[in-house]
Amino acid sequence: MTDLPVLDHWIDGAPAAGSSARTGPVYDPALGEVSKHVRYASAADVDTAVAAARAAFSGPGGWGRASIAKRQQVLFGFRELLNSRKDELAAILTSEHGKVLGDAAGEVARGLEVVEFACGMPHLAKGAYSDSVSTDVDVYSIKEPLGVVGIISPFNFPAMVPMWFFPIAIATGNTVVLKPSEKDPSVANWMAGLLAEAGLPPGVFNVVHGDKEAVDALLVHPDVASLSFVGSTPIAKYVYETGTAHGKRVQALGGAKNHMLVLPDADLDLVADAAVNAGFGSAGERCMAISVVLAVDPIGDELIGKITDRMGKLVIGDGRRSCDMGPLITREHRDKVAGYLDVAPADGATVVVDGRGVEVDGAADGFWLGPSLIDHVPTSSTVYRDEIFGPVLSVVRVSSYAEGVELINSGDYGNGTAIFTNDGGAARRFQKEVQVGMVGINVPIPVPVAYHSFGGWKASLFGDAKAYGPAGVDFFTREKAITSRWLDPSHGGLNLGFPQNE
Numbered sequence: 488m489t490d491l492p493v494l495d496h497w498i499d500g501a502p503a504a505g506s507s508a509r510t511g512p513v514y515d516p517a518l519g520e521v522s523k524h525v526r527y528a529s530a531a532d533v534d535t536a537v538a539a540a541r542a543a544f545s546g547p548g549g550w551g552r553a554s555i556a557k558r559q560q561v562l563f564g565f566r567e568l569l570n571s572r573k574d575e576l577a578a579i580l581t582s583e584h585g586k587v588l589g590d591a592a593g594e595v596a597r598g599l600e601v602v603e604f605a606c607g608m609p610h611l612a613k614g615a616y617s618d619s620v621s622t623d624v625d626v627y628s629i630k631e632p633l634g635v636v637g638i639i640s641p642f643n644f645p646a647m648v649p650m651w652f653f654p655i656a657i658a659t660g661n662t663v664v665l666k667p668s669e670k671d672p673s674v675a676n677w678m679a680g681l682l683a684e685a686g687l688p689p690g691v692f693n694v695v696h697g698d699k700e701a702v703d704a705l706l707v708h709p710d711v712a713s714l715s716f717v718g719s720t721p722i723a724k725y726v727y728e729t730g731t732a733h734g735k736r737v738q739a740l741g742g743a744k745n746h747m748l749v750l751p752d753a754d755l756d757l758v759a760d761a762a763v764n765a766g767f768g769s770a771g772e773r774c775m776a777i778s779v780v781l782a783v784d785p786i787g788d789e790l791i792g793k794i795t796d797r798m799g800k801l802v803i804g805d806g807r808r809s810c811d812m813g814p815l816i817t818r819e820h821r822d823k824v825a826g827y828l829d830v831a832p833a834d835g836a837t838v839v840v841d842g843r844g845v846e847v848d849g850a851a852d853g854f855w856l857g858p859s860l861i862d863h864v865p866t867s868s869t870v871y872r873d874e875i876f877g878p879v880l881s882v883v884r885v886s887s888y889a890e891g892v893e894l895i896n897s898g899d900y901g902n903g904t905a906i907f908t909n910d911g912g913a914a915r916r917f918q919k920e921v922q923v924g925m926v927g928i929n930v931p932i933p934v935p936v937a938y939h940s941f942g943g944w945k946a947s948l949f950g951d952a953k954a955y956g957p958a959g960v961d962f963f964t965r966e967k968a969i970t971s972r973w974l975d976p977s978h979g980g981l982n983l984g985f986p987q988n989e
């Protein structure tokens with residue numbers, strides 16, 4: 488620990504060591520080595536960050552009252568800086584997450600989309616005006632910021648997921664405390680520095696690192712108005728229940744188990760490409776990864792052949808080299824995911840490709856697991872039911888479209904799904920019948936663009952508000968309706984009845 492750098496929090500526009508002595512290791516997953524340590528905030532550190540955010544928000548000179556022009560200027564500046572230095576961010580991301588550089592660049596690009604969306608806030612956050620609703624009376628509504636907003640993000644998208652929220656939060660006049668994943672925390676500080684360079688005043692964007700202790704402090708803090716959480720379902724539920732019990736507005740996005748339904752008329756080469764890309768991209772550590780392929784009879788064998796061929800061509804290794812797939816996030820997670828390859832045969836499934844012992848272009852101690860394919864997975868098996876969150880793709884054979892849809896709809900999650908078919912009628916029926924928040928038609932990872940909103944159904948989202956897009960603008964603002972009359976008060980007169988419009 489002594490020789491390695493220690494990553495500080497970022498509070499009130501500068502790095503801050505905080506008061507807690509607790510730290511945790513940050514790994515380079517491709518090397519399997521600790522690369523630095525990160526501070527773990529205490530409740531007192533969280534309080535310091537919230538106080539800085541509160542002070543930056545408040546008062547006539549505060550961010551909460553900054554003009555739209557000022558806020559927009561900062562966001563445009565951030566957009567320009569980020570765009571010109573995105574490779575630097577991608578490299579930091581790869582060194583702590585492990586995803587290959589091209590994938591990291593893709594993550595940054597999708598985050599940039601939300602920054603660009605937030606640059607349009609003057610139009611998006613317009614209120615409404617009704618002239619002369621009664622004699623000489625006008626009514627208008629305006630959108631005001633909430634105050635200090637909390638963001639808690641997962642390890643798998645350390646740049647993009649915070650960017651789902653903070654550009655919109657900042658553009659609407661809120662101030663932010665971000666608690667990133669402790670597994671790949673550096674990206675958050677890097678973005679904080681860039682926001683400062685873009686002219687964001689100190690205290691508007693703060694980062695506290697840590698674990699449950701920091702999260703719990705945010706959940707109950709009286710000066711935190713809202714929480715935007717992304718992570719696993721049990722924690723999402725906990726955050727939603729605890730945050731709302733403490734009077735906060737909460738959106739909590741959880742886990743997933745995404746199915747791809749393949750009808751017999753589909754183009755199986757397109758399907759095989761999509762299944763491999765969506766199953767093994769980012770080593771399967773995506774909430775929108777395809778985890779289960781539902782092959783409608785009789786195409787199962789042919790599809791398995793095509794997927795297997797493609798899997799054989801993938802290069803696994805260090806994301807800084809020209810590989811297709813990198814390591815998993817930690818040794819523990821790799822071992823947990825690999826464990827499903829033992830569960831599968833015990834449950835009666837067939838392991839077609841076993842990724843354990845895969846040859847890699849990388850260090851021997853990296854957290855490797857090669858792409859794995861399991862066929863004939865029984866729906867009673869934990870391989871089918873659990874969110875595995877790794878490079879393990881399951882195939883379930885179904886006899887009909889209806890059986891496939893029934894399986895998707897009976898699952899606990901409802902994040903993403905996709906149908907592959909050349910039958911427009913079947914696709915349209917699927918769109919109507921499937922109980923899932925984000926649906927792809929011949930598109931395996933249907934992450935909506937920034938001007939729509941992102942979020943699943945059922946155990947994939949707790950709360951009513953999806954992330955970014957119009958839902959994000961609504962989440963980070965509250966509406967105030969003003970009824971106004973400019974008359975000489977002496978013309979009013981006494982009237983204790985309920986106001987009626989004339």
Ligand code: NAD
Nearest residue numbers: 640641642667668698699702718719722740741742743774
């Ligand atoms: P996680 O739930 O372990 O952690 C998420 C955040 O919660 C982290 O900041 C972590 O420090 C904190 N946390 C962890 N345990 C906690 C506890 N007991 N109490 C309070 N806070 C706690 O998730 P992860 O492993 O970082 O990320 C992977 C998960 O995130 C997967 O389930 C994935 O599906 C999900 N995810 C969902 C979406 C979505 O949009 N629905 C997007 C990305 C990731």
